[in-house]
Amino acid sequence: MNDLTNEALFARAQAVIPGGVNSPVRAFGSVGGTPYFVARAEGPYVYDVEGTRYIDYVQSYGPGILGHAHPAVTAAVNDAATRGTSYGAPTEAEVLLAEEMCARIQGMEMVRMVSSGTEATMTAIRLARGATGRDRILKFAGNYHGHSDSLLVAGGSGVAQQGLKGSEGVTAGAVADTIVAPYNVVPEIDDTVAAVIVEPVAANMGLIEPQPGFLAGLRDACDAAGALLMFDEVITGFRLCHGGAAEWFEVQPDIWCFGKVIGGGLPVGAFGASREIMSNLAPLGPVYQAGTLSGNPLAMAAGLAQLQQLTPAAYDQLTATAATLQAGMIAAFADAGVVASVPRVGPLLGLFFGDTLPTDFDSAKAVCENGVYERFFHGMLDQGVALAPGAYEALFPSLAHGSEQIEATIEAVRHVAKNL
Numbered sequence: 001m002n003d004l005t006n007e008a009l010f011a012r013a014q015a016v017i018p019g020g021v022n023s024p025v026r027a028f029g030s031v032g033g034t035p036y037f038v039a040r041a042e043g044p045y046v047y048d049v050e051g052t053r054y055i056d057y058v059q060s061y062g063p064g065i066l067g068h069a070h071p072a073v074t075a076a077v078n079d080a081a082t083r084g085t086s087y088g089a090p091t092e093a094e095v096l097l098a099e100e101m102c103a104r105i106q107g108m109e110m111v112r113m114v115s116s117g118t119e120a121t122m123t124a125i126r127l128a129r130g131a132t133g134r135d136r137i138l139k140f141a142g143n144y145h146g147h148s149d150s151l152l153v154a155g156g157s158g159v160a161q162q163g164l165k166g167s168e169g170v171t172a173g174a175v176a177d178t179i180v181a182p183y184n185v186v187p188e189i190d191d192t193v194a195a196v197i198v199e200p201v202a203a204n205m206g207l208i209e210p211q212p213g214f215l216a217g218l219r220d221a222c223d224a225a226g227a228l229l230m231f232d233e234v235i236t237g238f239r240l241c242h243g244g245a246a247e248w249f250e251v252q253p254d255i256w257c258f259g260k261v262i263g264g265g266l267p268v269g270a271f272g273a274s275r276e277i278m279s280n281l282a283p284l285g286p287v288y289q290a291g292t293l294s295g296n297p298l299a300m301a302a303g304l305a306q307l308q309q310l311t312p313a314a315y316d317q318l319t320a321t322a323a324t325l326q327a328g329m330i331a332a333f334a335d336a337g338v339v340a341s342v343p344r345v346g347p348l349l350g351l352f353f354g355d356t357l358p359t360d361f362d363s364a365k366a367v368c369e370n371g372v373y374e375r376f377f378h379g380m381l382d383q384g385v386a387l388a389p390g391a392y393e394a395l396f397p398s399l400a401h402g403s404e405q406i407e408a409t410i411e412a413v414r415h416v417a418k419n420l
């Protein structure tokens, strides 16, 4: 090892990087303390620069569905890298990934690769406006769709701590055509609305399941108004199950957005739709979008290698892992007399320190801001378990989390819950 410490690195980082981080939640602002600086990661574990090992439930906020440094993914990346890192010309790898994604998603005939989830939703909104000739979009409070101007309003995740406007630096004009509605209530929409964008399972205000009929209601409302329904599956895509949220809930959107899992830990996003809708995109149509690194060969190789591991059996395993963890956490909190709920949708887990499950942003905020998560987070970190440093994030167990890690995690929850 070397003599690097988290403390020393954070000080140096803060001198040259705003807040010492390249994405706000990493700064531990809402939980306090010094972030751990990761030196390496393997399977269910991350190791910081001081050599401390943590069972990792952050997993890069979703990309690490196989666990860290899965041999199939690292081999694909290494192999691709030896053939060059970017060409600015089409490759077989991007065709293979697009074919795999379209084969899995019923009704999605074409897909365009970009470099982040933010880029995917931002461009999908442009596509929806171009395809419908309408300006307005509707989003739900507490849903997070990345950090593009028109979608930051009332965003979840790290934006939740910033207040309703989302961010300084966003003009009134940029959000003038964004309507914000409460999650889990089917809004009234008219023929000025180009698209309704929704997280089919809200995973950036804690984990909130769509109420029965909500997604189907959105489908009907969009059909009636001639608006496009857009599922932001950046978290749910290829995580919930083989075909994502559309398959899970049996509701088909018009446009899908992806990220996280499809990049295997490299910077990737994508959006897809029917051939008809996608034909509006340049070079076929008038809606422009481009990217120097779009379809990057390393990222495509990593994403394809990851998806190939995600068989139906893999989803069964991941769901069983999440269910065991959920049951263990519920029992541990109950035994310690800690009021908590642990919602789960398939392999996705959430945690709220309140007795009723939130259904929208307001009810989520009331729980997420009660101060308990911060203490729990640090208690778990002291026990060698890394959760996201913010109450609004979900837990991401991976396929590398085996019974040993799950039992150790539940044991840690027992210990920390007793001292909450």
Ligand SMILES: *Cc1c(COP(=O)(O)O)cnc(C)c1O
Residues within 6 Å of the ligand: 115, 116, 117, 118, 119, 121, 144, 145, 146, 147, 199, 204, 232, 233, 234, 235, 259, 260, 269
């Ligand atoms: C993470 C996330 C995004 C943004 O993706 P980035 O790759 O961070 O830009 C968009 N939508 C949802 C639902 C997300 O969870």
